[in-house]
Amino acid sequence: MSACxxxxxxxxxxxxxxxxxxxxxxxxxxxxxCNYGCLAAHIDEAGLTEGTACRID
Ligand SMILES: [Zn+2]
Structure with missing residues (x-):
């Protein structure tokens, strides 16, 4: 079983x-x-991208 x-x-x-x-x-x-939709939602919900940009313009 591979649960999302x-x-x-x-x-x-x-x-x-x-x-x-x-x-x-x-x-x-x-x-x-399941797909990029679930990945994007997970990233949003967990705030995974906050302060993690590899380059700041
Ligand atoms: Zn999913």
């Missing part, structure tokens, strides 16, 4: 997107989502 990190649905029934973070050179799973 955001909505809990089975991601394999949709167009899944997987997120990984790099820690000490290893890729660690950081979430799985």
């Amino acid at each position: 990190t955001y909505c809990g649905c089975d991601v394999t029934a949709h167009d899944p997107v997987f997120v990984a973070e790099l820690a000490d050179g290893d890729r660690l799973p950081a979430g799985q989502f």
